Amino acid sequence: MTELDDIRAIAQRHAGHRNPAMPRLHIYCIDHPTDAVGLVYEPVVCLVLQGRKRTFIGDGMLEYGAGECMVVAAEVTAMGQVCEASTDEPYLALNLYLDPAVISAILFDMESVPESAIRSGFGVSKAGAPLLEAWRRLAGLLDRPEEIRMMSSHLERELMFRLLTGPQGALLRQIACADSRLSRIRRAMAFVRHHYSERLSIGDMAATAGMSVSVFHRRFKAVTGLSPLQYQKHIRLHEARQRLITEHAEAAAVAYAVGYESASQFSREYKRLFGSPPRRDADSLQSTVGAGL
Numbered sequence: 001m002t003e004l005d006d007i008r009a010i011a012q013r014h015a016g017h018r019n020p021a022m023p024r025l026h027i028y029c030i031d032h033p034t035d036a037v038g039l040v041y042e043p044v045v046c047l048v049l050q051g052r053k054r055t056f057i058g059d060g061m062l063e064y065g066a067g068e069c070m071v072v073a074a075e076v077t078a079m080g081q082v083c084e085a086s087t088d089e090p091y092l093a094l095n096l097y098l099d100p101a102v103i104s105a106i107l108f109d110m111e112s113v114p115e116s117a118i119r120s121g122f123g124v125s126k127a128g129a130p131l132l133e134a135w136r137r138l139a140g141l142l143d144r145p146e147e148i149r150m151m152s153s154h155l156e157r158e159l160m161f162r163l164l165t166g167p168q169g170a171l172l173r174q175i176a177c178a179d180s181r182l183s184r185i186r187r188a189m190a191f192v193r194h195h196y197s198e199r200l201s202i203g204d205m206a207a208t209a210g211m212s213v214s215v216f217h218r219r220f221k222a223v224t225g226l227s228p229l230q231y232q233k234h235i236r237l238h239e240a241r242q243r244l245i246t247e248h249a250e251a252a253a254v255a256y257a258v259g260y261e262s263a264s265q266f267s268r269e270y271k272r273l274f275g276s277p278p279r280r281d282a283d284s285l286q287s288t289v290g291a292g293l
Contacts, residue, residue, distance in 0.1 A: 048068055053091060188209040
């Protein structure tokens with residue numbers, strides 16, 4: 001068996017169960033292709049073990065499959081779609097949500113590396129043998145829960161080291177540096193998420209990042225795939241979707257609550273992002289949850 005086969009077997013044994021002692025390690029198992037679904041990523045590294053997935057970020061599209069790692073270093077909005085999965089061979093992936101403190105501690109012990117230019121806040125690359133071995137060792141703790149307390153931090157550190165010395169290393173390094181270009185863009189992204197319902201200007205956002213408007217706009221789009229105002233719109237729409245599902249509110253009331261001045265404009269933009277009008281989309285999602293899917 002290959003390293004990937006070993007990791008796949010571990011994930012299959014534990015799919016559907018989350019170990020509270022390893023809260024940032026998640027297993028995803030989906031037995032059918034899906035439509036594109038809107039989401040907001042947290043910083044994460046994903047190793048696909050079986051099947052294929054597409055992620056649409058801004059105007060770009062990434063497709064990745066077994067043996068490939070996707071790294072997301074910022075809170076980007078996206079559309080995710082499982083495009084290859086079946087009952088016999090479901091889409092199977094491991095996600096490890098990133099802890100900047102772990103990355104910082106490793107970088108402290110590594111030789112200093114100059115900051116790279118921002119190309120994007122995400123990337124996909126093939127997982128080499130040393131990285132797969134690190135994934136196997138970390139995932140293997142799920143079979144030995146009595147070792148988690150002593151070993152998980154060491155094995156996560158090993159995995160992060162392999163990532164930092166691999167193709168996505170420059171991207172990950174910027175997560176840990178408090179004043180890196182990426183960290184300043186993430187600061188502005190957090191500002192938008194906290195003030196999404198307000199009328200924000202590009203100048204407000206750029207000031208939060210400590211950049212000129214032109215530099216900020218260029219770097220923000222490089223990280224997220226969206227302009228700053230498009231990003232705010234997507235955050236508004238994701239928040240609206242959450243409210244429609246959890247509060248059972250009327251679409252017009254939700255539109256005004258998240259900062260829209262026109263309910264009709266809200267409905268048009270909601271449908272453009274999620275594929276259905278607000279109330280129909282929310283009712284469909286509630287039915288899916290109610291059916292246990």
